[in-house]
Amino acid sequence: MIATAPSITTSTGAQSGVAVHPGQANSLHLTEIPRGEPGPDQVQIRVRQVGVCGTDREIIHASFGTAPPGEASLVIGHEMLGEVTAVGAGVQGFVPGELVTATVRRPDGCPACLAGQPDMCQWLQYTERGIAGLHGFMTESVVEDARWVVGVPREIEHVGVLVEPISVVEKALRQANLIQHRIASWNPRTALVLGAGPIGLTGTLLLRSRGLDVVTMARRPAPHLAAEIVIASGARYVSMQETSIRDIAAELPPLDLIFEATGSAEPGFAAMEILGNNGVLMLISGVGGAAALSVAAADIYRSLLRGNKVIAGSVNSSREDFALAVADLTRWEDLWPGLAARLITRRLAGLTDYARILERPEGDIKTIVEVG
Numbered sequence: 001m002i003a004t005a006p007s008i009t010t011s012t013g014a015q016s017g018v019a020v021h022p023g024q025a026n027s028l029h030l031t032e033i034p035r036g037e038p039g040p041d042q043v044q045i046r047v048r049q050v051g052v053c054g055t056d057r058e059i060i061h062a063s064f065g066t067a068p069p070g071e072a073s074l075v076i077g078h079e080m081l082g083e084v085t086a087v088g089a090g091v092q093g094f095v096p097g098e099l100v101t102a103t104v105r106r107p108d109g110c111p112a113c114l115a116g117q118p119d120m121c122q123w124l125q126y127t128e129r130g131i132a133g134l135h136g137f138m139t140e141s142v143v144e145d146a147r148w149v150v151g152v153p154r155e156i157e158h159v160g161v162l163v164e165p166i167s168v169v170e171k172a173l174r175q176a177n178l179i180q181h182r183i184a185s186w187n188p189r190t191a192l193v194l195g196a197g198p199i200g201l202t203g204t205l206l207l208r209s210r211g212l213d214v215v216t217m218a219r220r221p222a223p224h225l226a227a228e229i230v231i232a233s234g235a236r237y238v239s240m241q242e243t244s245i246r247d248i249a250a251e252l253p254p255l256d257l258i259f260e261a262t263g264s265a266e267p268g269f270a271a272m273e274i275l276g277n278n279g280v281l282m283l284i285s286g287v288g289g290a291a292a293l294s295v296a297a298a299d300i301y302r303s304l305l306r307g308n309k310v311i312a313g314s315v316n317s318s319r320e321d322f323a324l325a326v327a328d329l330t331r332w333e334d335l336w337p338g339l340a341a342r343l344i345t346r347r348l349a350g351l352t353d354y355a356r357i358l359e360r361p362e363g364d365i366k367t368i369v370e371v372g
């Protein structure tokens with residue numbers, strides 16, 4: 001007996017996705033997952049572009065990531081620009097042909113999630129597209145609940161894939177401003193951004209577009225593209241190899257706000273020592289490297305205490321932050337035409353080019369996969 005019918009049925013309803021076997025290094029592969037139809041209050045989205053970030057690389061290196069229940073593979077990708085192809089019954093505000101992106105995290109049953117803030121999840125049992133228990137966007141088509149979908153205007157189509165990473169710095173700034181309601185005179189003027197990857201650079205553009213004086217520090221001495229982007233926004237670029245964080249702080253007015261996005265712990269602790277009085281240090285990026293670090297603990301403690309300083313972590317982002325990112329990207333195109341697009345340094349042609357995700361050419365800032 002030749003039982004071909006079921007496999008034909010499977011293949012017509014299936015699509016390719018770039019996946020890993022979570023916990024298993026070097027397991028990046030093409031998998032097949034079902035192609036979904038939108039149910040009530042759901043939107044079907046044809047994926048056009050997916051951005052790659054440090055989190056994807058950590059998942060590929062098996063540092064974390066979990067597959068959906070009962071599955072061996074996790075489709076990666078959480079930075080997406082797509083086009084609505086169909087909407088389910090009851091969906092309002094989205095029509096086929098419209099450009100969209102979607103938030104990443106889905107709630108568990110904790111109080112914060114129940115209150116509508118999965119980005120502030122307390123139990124950390126959330127699921128996350130392409131990261132924790134839910135397939136990501138590095139596939140041809142996804143079905144998403146309309147409440148997680150965010151419209152992207154055509155005029156920022158060329159940079160729409162950056163909305164998710166920008167939403168992360170939008171959340172960090174929004175959190176900083178919420179925290180700083182404690183200071184009646186809060187009017188930040190001077191900011192330091194540590195790191196010049198996608199988060200450091202979009203953080204620089206965000207703070208510059210809000211009128212702050214910004215110094216952005218990263219490891220490599222200029223000239224290079226990241227430094228050019230910093231300078232084009234009106235910020236100053238300084239190499240940590242040439243000047244210490246302490247020396248920069250000594251020549252600047254008090255630092256009201258610091259974004260830490262280097263990917264290692266040491267600059268964050270150096271930042272604690274030089275944060276201005278009443279200032280806030282936002283820790284935004286994951287860190288690697290050695291767990292132990294020698295710091296001037298008592299000096300840092302005294303300085304935080306005497307100066308009423310705050311250190312806060314900020315991770316993920318909300319729908320509100322996505323909307324802010326869309327609005328700011330649109331504004332940045334007026335302020336600095338073409339500048340945000342320079343963050344996209346590499347385009348992979350299709351899902352089948354997945355093996356090149358792990359390549360890191362010198363000067364690469366943001367790699368995107370052109371899916372459709």
Ligand SMILES: [Zn+2]
Binds near residue numbers: 113118123124126
């Ligand atoms: Zn939660």
